[in-house]
Amino acid sequence: MKQSLLFVPTLKDAPSDAEVKSHKLMTRAGLIKQVAAGIYSYLPLGYRVIKKIEKIIREELDKIGASELLLPALQPRDLWDESGRWDKYGPELMRLKDRKDRDFCLGPTHEEVITQVVRDYLNSYKKLPLALYQIQTKFRDEMRPRFGLMRGREFIMKDAYTFTETEADLDTWYQKFSDAYTAIFKRCGLKTRIVSSDVGQIGGDEADEFMVMSEVGEDLITYCTDCDYAANQDHSKLNDGDDCPVCGGTITTAQGIEVGNIFKLGTKYSESMNAKVINEDGQHIPVIMGCYGIGISRTLMASVEQHATDKGLLWPDEITPFHIHILPINVNNETHMTLANTLYTSLKEKGIEVLIDDRKERAGSKFKDSDLMGIPYRIVVGKDAKNGQVEFTNRYESETSLKTIEDILDFF
Numbered sequence: 001m002k003q004s005l006l007f008v009p010t011l012k013d014a015p016s017d018a019e020v021k022s023h024k025l026m027t028r029a030g031l032i033k034q035v036a037a038g039i040y041s042y043l044p045l046g047y048r049v050i051k052k053i054e055k056i057i058r059e060e061l062d063k064i065g066a067s068e069l070l071l072p073a074l075q076p077r078d079l080w081d082e083s084g085r086w087d088k089y090g091p092e093l094m095r096l097k098d099r100k101d102r103d104f105c106l107g108p109t110h111e112e113v114i115t116q117v118v119r120d121y122l123n124s125y126k127k128l129p130l131a132l133y134q135i136q137t138k139f140r141d142e143m144r145p146r147f148g149l150m151r152g153r154e155f156i157m158k159d160a161y162t163f164t165e166t167e168a169d170l171d172t173w174y175q176k177f178s179d180a181y182t183a184i185f186k187r188c189g190l191k192t193r194i195v196s197s198d199v200g201q202i203g204g205d206e207a208d209e210f211m212v213m214s215e216v217g218e219d220l221i222t223y224c225t226d227c228d229y230a231a232n233q234d235h236s237k238l239n240d241g242d243d244c245p246v247c248g249g250t251i252t253t254a255q256g257i258e259v260g261n262i263f264k265l266g267t268k269y270s271e272s273m274n275a276k277v278i279n280e281d282g283q284h285i286p287v288i289m290g291c292y293g294i295g296i297s298r299t300l301m302a303s304v305e306q307h308a309t310d311k312g313l314l315w316p317d318e319i320t321p322f323h324i325h326i327l328p329i330n331v332n333n334e335t336h337m338t339l340a341n342t343l344y345t346s347l348k349e350k351g352i353e354v355l356i357d358d359r360k361e362r363a364g365s366k367f368k369d370s371d372l373m374g375i376p377y378r379i380v381v382g383k384d385a386k387n388g389q390v391e392f393t394n395r396y397e398s399e400t401s402l403k404t405i406e407d408i409l410d411f412f
């Protein structure tokens, strides 16, 4: 892709309300732009990363046998009355009326809608299990939207729901989702810790959260330094220095960003909304549900927070908006441009995503933008072009060396 055609409005200064590194850099690097508190536009560079995260999620969920659908964001009150949540949800629910004065909300989550979708279809246990997911925009009128995409009022989520006949089948799906999540976050370049959590607003039996340990996280995690025990402090009531309830080791606390979670819902929604099947003994029983969320826009933010330096971003390999950034120092120099274009074409032919900075900007500002954007491999075409050489930087290793076109094509 030619940078002259890519809309990347980089900024010298971060917006004054940006408190954390990821928010400052995401804005300065031209990935997102705020529209109102907690509401953002995803600009081309940022949206490329979002699409990559979505692709990873789709691949891993398709692998476990979940199928994708798309539910409406606009939901009628009746469904929320059936579950009892219209009254319970509180001010986070974005409520509105249609022209006939009927109540609607913009979905903060989709338990009601998905239950409505499957309940007429579900007659026999033979239709089970079902595992469905969607990638969609969610709306929550958060009390304190902040840290850019970390806590938005409009954000992108992957939500999934399972319907099973037995608790044992739910356990199986719960484990499948847990394993898929571990794979997804790993591919997004994130180190996560699975933390047992309070079920909170959603209600149900058992839940786990996927946490990225980070100083800017809003959750406090208690975990054992000797074994795998970890719990959200809301749930565990343990403190620094306490004994681990599992192995007797020492408990430590640290902050974490919740990027995903999985819940065993049980029959909360299937009972209130009458989603039943006839089992082998001919009895009508409510189906057992599980729900599974990933904050896609928050995952993007957490990745930036985990990988960026104060100078700029650095993208993990699988979600980087481009793999290689080619910077010809002087676009009016024919030698520079011929070499840069040859590299650009040959790398693209190999299926590599390449961005070439063909803008008529000064070298200094090209370097600054490139540092900000954090594409992992950079090729500078400058004074050594006359000898067929370019300056190659692997930013994961912070290494720079002179290379020929052949060296570079070999490397990739």
Ligand code: ATP
Binding pocket: 109, 140, 142, 149, 150, 151, 152, 153, 155, 157, 200, 258, 259, 260, 261, 293, 294, 295, 296, 297, 298, 299
């Ligand atoms: P939190 O405790 O952070 O409010 P939650 O428990 O309300 O999260 P869920 O309702 O389970 O979250 O939503 C699933 C996922 O969606 C979360 O794990 C998180 O990654 C993401 N998420 C939730 N609220 C927001 C938000 N306001 N902005 C961005 N992402 C969010």
Ligand code: MG
Binding pocket: none
């Ligand atoms: Mg919440």
